[in-house]
Amino acid sequence: MGTFWRGLLKGSVTPRDNDSRFLLDVHSRDLPGEATMRRYADDDEVDLVIVGAGAGGSVLAQRLARRGWRIVILEAGPFWHPDEDWVSDEAGSHHLYWTQKRIIGGTDPIELGKNNSGRGVGGSMIHYAGYTPRFHPSDFSTHSDDGVGADWPLRYEELLGHYERVELELPVAGQDWPWGHPHRYPFSPHPVTGAALRLVEGAHRCGIEMRVGPVGIVNGTFGNRPHCIYRGYCLQGCKVNAKASPYVTHLPDALAHGVEVRANCMALRVDIDDATGAARGVVYAREGEGGRTLQRAAAVAVAGYSIETPRLLLASTSRRHPRGLGNAEDQVGRYVMVQGASQTAGRWPDELRMYKAPPPEISSEQFYETDPGRGFARGFSIQTVSPMPIGWSEHVLADGHWGRALREYMRDYNHWATIGVLNELLPHPENRVTLADETDPYGQPVARMDYTLTDNDKTNMAYSTKVITDILRAADAQDVLIIQRFAHLIGGARMGRAPEHSVTDADHRIWGVPNVFVADGSVCPTQGAANPALTIMALASRLAERMAGGDPVEHYRAVRARRIPISTRSRR
Amino acid sequence: MTVDLRSGAHLPKLRPGSQPPPPDWLPRQRRGTTPQMIGRYPDHDVFDAIDTWDEATKKVVLARLEPPGPLRFFSAAEEPALRAFCDTALAQETEPRIPVAETVDAKLADGRLDGYQYAGMPDDRDAWRLVLRGLDHTARQAYRCSFAECDTRRRENIVREFAHGRLVGGPWDELNVPRAWSVVMRAVLSAFYSHPWAWNEIGFGGPAYPRGFLRLGGPGYEGPGVREPFEKPGAVNVDPVREG
Ligand SMILES: Cc1cc2nc3c(=O)[nH]c(=O)nc-3n(C[C@H](O)[C@H](O)[C@H](O)COP(=O)(O)OP(=O)(O)OC[C@H]3O[C@@H](n4cnc5c(N)ncnc54)[C@H](O)[C@@H]3O)c2cc1C
Ligand code: SF4
Numbered sequence: 001m002g003t004f005w006r007g008l009l010k011g012s013v014t015p016r017d018n019d020s021r022f023l024l025d026v027h028s029r030d031l032p033g034e035a036t037m038r039r040y041a042d043d044d045e046v047d048l049v050i051v052g053a054g055a056g057g058s059v060l061a062q063r064l065a066r067r068g069w070r071i072v073i074l075e076a077g078p079f080w081h082p083d084e085d086w087v088s089d090e091a092g093s094h095h096l097y098w099t100q101k102r103i104i105g106g107t108d109p110i111e112l113g114k115n116n117s118g119r120g121v122g123g124s125m126i127h128y129a130g131y132t133p134r135f136h137p138s139d140f141s142t143h144s145d146d147g148v149g150a151d152w153p154l155r156y157e158e159l160l161g162h163y164e165r166v167e168l169e170l171p172v173a174g175q176d177w178p179w180g181h182p183h184r185y186p187f188s189p190h191p192v193t194g195a196a197l198r199l200v201e202g203a204h205r206c207g208i209e210m211r212v213g214p215v216g217i218v219n220g221t222f223g224n225r226p227h228c229i230y231r232g233y234c235l236q237g238c239k240v241n242a243k244a245s246p247y248v249t250h251l252p253d254a255l256a257h258g259v260e261v262r263a264n265c266m267a268l269r270v271d272i273d274d275a276t277g278a279a280r281g282v283v284y285a286r287e288g289e290g291g292r293t294l295q296r297a298a299a300v301a302v303a304g305y306s307i308e309t310p311r312l313l314l315a316s317t318s319r320r321h322p323r324g325l326g327n328a329e330d331q332v333g334r335y336v337m338v339q340g341a342s343q344t345a346g347r348w349p350d351e352l353r354m355y356k357a358p359p360p361e362i363s364s365e366q367f368y369e370t371d372p373g374r375g376f377a378r379g380f381s382i383q384t385v386s387p388m389p390i391g392w393s394e395h396v397l398a399d400g401h402w403g404r405a406l407r408e409y410m411r412d413y414n415h416w417a418t419i420g421v422l423n424e425l426l427p428h429p430e431n432r433v434t435l436a437d438e439t440d441p442y443g444q445p446v447a448r449m450d451y452t453l454t455d456n457d458k459t460n461m462a463y464s465t466k467v468i469t470d471i472l473r474a475a476d477a478q479d480v481l482i483i484q485r486f487a488h489l490i491g492g493a494r495m496g497r498a499p500e501h502s503v504t505d506a507d508h509r510i511w512g513v514p515n516v517f518v519a520d521g522s523v524c525p526t527q528g529a530a531n532p533a534l535t536i537m538a539l540a541s542r543l544a545e546r547m548a549g550g551d552p553v554e555h556y557r558a559v560r561a562r563r564i565p566i567s568t569r570s571r572r
Numbered sequence: 573m574t575v576d577l578r579s580g581a582h583l584p585k586l587r588p589g590s591q592p593p594p595p596d597w598l599p600r601q602r603r604g605t606t607p608q609m610i611g612r613y614p615d616h617d618v619f620d621a622i623d624t625w626d627e628a629t630k631k632v633v634l635a636r637l638e639p640p641g642p643l644r645f646f647s648a649a650e651e652p653a654l655r656a657f658c659d660t661a662l663a664q665e666t667e668p669r670i671p672v673a674e675t676v677d678a679k680l681a682d683g684r685l686d687g688y689q690y691a692g693m694p695d696d697r698d699a700w701r702l703v704l705r706g707l708d709h710t711a712r713q714a715y716r717c718s719f720a721e722c723d724t725r726r727r728e729n730i731v732r733e734f735a736h737g738r739l740v741g742g743p744w745d746e747l748n749v750p751r752a753w754s755v756v757m758r759a760v761l762s763a764f765y766s767h768p769w770a771w772n773e774i775g776f777g778g779p780a781y782p783r784g785f786l787r788l789g790g791p792g793y794e795g796p797g798v799r800e801p802f803e804k805p806g807a808v809n810v811d812p813v814r815e816g
Binding site for chain 1 (some may be wrong): 577578579580582583584585586590591592595598611612624625629630632651660661662663684685686687688689690692693728731734735757758761762764765766767770771773774775776777778779781782783784786788798799803805806
């Protein structure tokens, strides 16, 4: 269906081959099917073992389960029971984040934890904000076009069908989108708050266009998923089931099709058969238990996100891969990226109470691509955000206030509205995930992430911070507070056209290893100025199609015959 | 002093020296509790809405009102500096205080860390110990007494240098001081602003599930449609005599 019809038929077009929305219970937030979930024995060779039940891993599992694949997902974190486990409270949501130790280094160390990584069934999208923009077509060829970043081994057009499919599944609500590849959304835009309206007014006075959305938040009802109640706690896990995460969008359907999600199980090593060079499965440890177990599988997909995926690959040493799996060319962990995410807050005479409604409301991609007049390559996007009290106190502190001044600004909370940017920061080989000397309780070396900004990055960040500050001034803000920060991990095991510069090929397959794939955000060679979750899901959806070889029946026979279930031809 | 809330004249950056006015312009809290019993929403108590909260959230938030302590992570020798630092960093000079020291102590004792450690910095737990020793070190050098024995102004002087990353010597040389500031302030702020008394002070609505919000404040900036019926407007301590 064309984007025109999708836009016109808003709310009435629904996904055909994903029943998650109907499988959910109206009265309970638990993942339906947990009690009756299929369970495989460790020595039962399943078709695919996936490491990580996040954005990428869950979509891959749902797609292939529908094709008859027998799949186990190993997830380090817990199996959530949202009614009991999640709270309408900032500090009480600490357990949703990946808080196991990681070392951060480089000249500009990136704060991790609640800032960018989740742990548990559903992955980081459990507490992501909910923005779901697409990447622009220009993102896939920044090296050819602008001489910076890297070219992807695939084009936007190859993801387009999967973008549309995932947008229906989340489902995405927003105004018609004029930037990048113009498109429409399957659900209407949400109402916006008075706080966000102030920001839009300022943007318009600066000649900047802003649009409502795009967010993966139900507007109306969607199967058994209710309308958003505008309580604003999206970053603490949606207790309503209105906000999209794999927990509600893909895992219910995956479980209904025989996927086992084995929670509290930390993968420690991809096990390689030195005779054949192929993976035999994944060795993991169950939380609180001493032993190590090998889950046998015909193929392995690693989907632990940009820090844990490189960590697992580097720890997976074998005779054939003495420096870690896929690391023959010293590429694993390199080109890890974040986005600049400065935020400015403005003050108005009226009470705005920015804590209401989902933090993601309105955005602009007008500055997304390179504009030679700005003095740096590539660009940024602008998005409204709205910190809760602890987040707001970190904002006030970052502007240099503590003690009485901090308390004064905090008491003024209800008069403020906040706007932020996402800068495209460029990939750099020395920005890298490596293994530290320290080990975790399993004896596994912890990850170390080094990060240093380039001049292009700094110029981009300074320019964009000025743009959003100007927006506040144009909207007659009486005072302005600024915080420099970072968001969104990507890269670390990037895909490419040759093993010298990448970890996987265009089919996410690790160079030189026939049956190990990377299925999360770490494969992205660049990340543009868009939030990554939708693209990670679309990539996993495309990967599933490639792995299934396009023909479900033929594939099913191949799997039964225990052949390695992958089409090796590249069909570009 | 009287302040027009709409004007923003009380905001530190709009005032000389970037310092707020003394808090005597703030109304005394009439409902519920706020730290030091001052706040901008004297009739707002988040607990008025407790019957609209879900059970899991209620449990987590009410636990913060339990009698705090005793300290499990910090030693008796470290306690005075810990309390003095938490009080100064948050301007909590009088009761009722939010028990920040105890919350930080519990977090460190339970090992509930934030998931990252700066290269070249010790573990957060060791960083805290070094910071407390560092504060005492600086206080002894500058004022010939421990940090806790300093008066408010002197403690503020030391914390100001800490915030600017300018402290040196003794334990400070084992730390990257700006990063140590960020480590300790992260914990202190989270302890303070997770407490319902602080929500009362700043007029935050608190937990909102399953009730949610209907009135999002726009379009149209003022009028009855902007505020939920249970939300109370901000206020100042209007002194009728001086007003007149
Ligand atoms: C606060 C916040 C706000 C965000 N806001 C947005 C937003 O608005 N829009 C957007 O697009 N993106 C947003 N993001 C980012 C988005 O959530 C991530 O990019 C996305 O979820 C990453 O998907 P993934 O599949 O790569 O990894 P994840 O979803 O993180 O999944 C990885 C999973 O693997 C598990 N795992 C890791 N290692 C192992 C192991 N060794 N063994 C077993 N399991 C393992 C982890 O526990 C985790 O569950 C936000 C993130 C955060 C933290
Ligand atoms: S604001 Fe809406 S999407 Fe966000 S957590 Fe609340 S109900 Fe869920």
